[in-house]
Amino acid sequence: MIDLHSHILSALDDGASDVATSVEMARIAVADGITHMACTPHIFPGKYENSATTIMPALHSLQAMLDAQSIPLTLYCGADVHIAPDLVERLKSGEVPTLNRTRYFLLEPPHEILPPRLEDFASRLLEAGFVPVITHPERLSWAGRHFDVIQRLSDLGCPLQLTADSLTGAFGSAARQLCERILKEGRASFFASDAHGVSWRKPGLSGAYAMIAEQFGQEEADRMFRRRPAAILSNAEPAAVLPSSRETVGAAAGQGFTRRLIDRIFRNG
Template sequence: MIDLHSHILPGLDDGSPSLAESLEMARLAVADGTTHMACTPHIMPGMYENGSANIIRAVRGLDQALRRAAIPLALYVGADIHVAPDLPEQLALGSVPTLNRSRYFLFEPPHHVLPPRLEDLVLRLINAGFIPILTHPERLTWIKANYDVVERLNAAGCLIQLTADSIVGAFGRTALYYSEKLIDEGRVDIIASDTHGATRRRPGLSQAVAAAAKRCGEDEARNMVLKRPGQILANRPLEPVGKAHAKKPSPGNVGRFAGLGRLFKGGTA
């Protein structure tokens, strides 16, 4: 399986605090069936001042440590990128990393407040040739009052990533409810661990895949942790599965969303 969201790099954010912890996280992931993992520390101005250069160095260092420890886990560069007005420019400059230098990147809105002009930012990102992967919308506290925003982001071209622990109820009833709702509506593209440690928020995808399979079937559940993550790392064109189910924009918004589908027909660098 391929895990596209992890905080396994030591000392870069609120994830692994040490190399020893990172190695144990890797062992747990491999034991659960994960073979490839994107290293995606937070990038949050004012709190986690990470960028492409230091993340690449950290991935190389951890990769060398994995080889010495004979842990068969392939690592990829990425980041868990928080909302910022200049994000399209930062991605274009390469100062913040996409997933394995693809057009795809993890996009994390604030957990407790729906930011203004979020949809406009997403459209700017897509028009610039980047594809946001909306991380764990089921855990956002504003989803209940603003589920239509998630629907519109999905319709605009955002991929949807659920946290594995949400699907098995570890984040509580609300996150479980919206995980199941998104799966049942056919909106979920990816399941990822969002692991932060070897004892809390441990790595592992297999239990979530089994739970998802009961709702969407085994083939589709496997697509969420194998086929689509592989396509993302290979930078292949990938249209959100939820676009077929997403609500059409209201008449007042048709102009804002018109023509976005053609962006997925050709690749970007």
């Protein structure tokens, strides 16, 4: 499986506190069946001032440690990006890293308050050629009251990333109910762990994978935990990332679909 949302890099945000924790998180991920993981520390102006210059060296260092210890986890760059007025410019400059340097990046809206004109902000990002993946919409405290905003973001062509632990119930009944509603409406693109440590919020996708396979079939589980994340890493057209009911939305943001990285992931993973 492929996990595109993790806080495995140490001492950059509220995730892994040290390198030993990072390595143990990697071991847990591999034991759970995860073969590829995006390192996505927060970029939150005024709180977590990360950028490519802090993320990339930490990623390369951790990958070297995993390789030296024969831990078979392949890492990719990324960030869990918060809303900022200059985000388009920072994405264009490469200061804010996208997922494996593709058009896709994780966008985390504020948890407690619905920001004004969120759909307009997402539209500007799409028009600039970047595809914001909305992270864990089911865990946003305002999402239940303003579910129409989540629907409109989905209709614009923003992939929705659900948290595996939301489906299994670890984030409570409200998050699980919203997760199930997004799934029922056919709006979920893929699941990720959003792992932060080695106890609660540890890396893990297999429990949610089993539930999706049981409820929606093995093929859909493979799409949500392998094929769509792989398509993102290969910079595929949005049609390969969005759920089938929305596969034509957002195509203007795209380039041609390349199979090379996907084939390599599946061959090696």
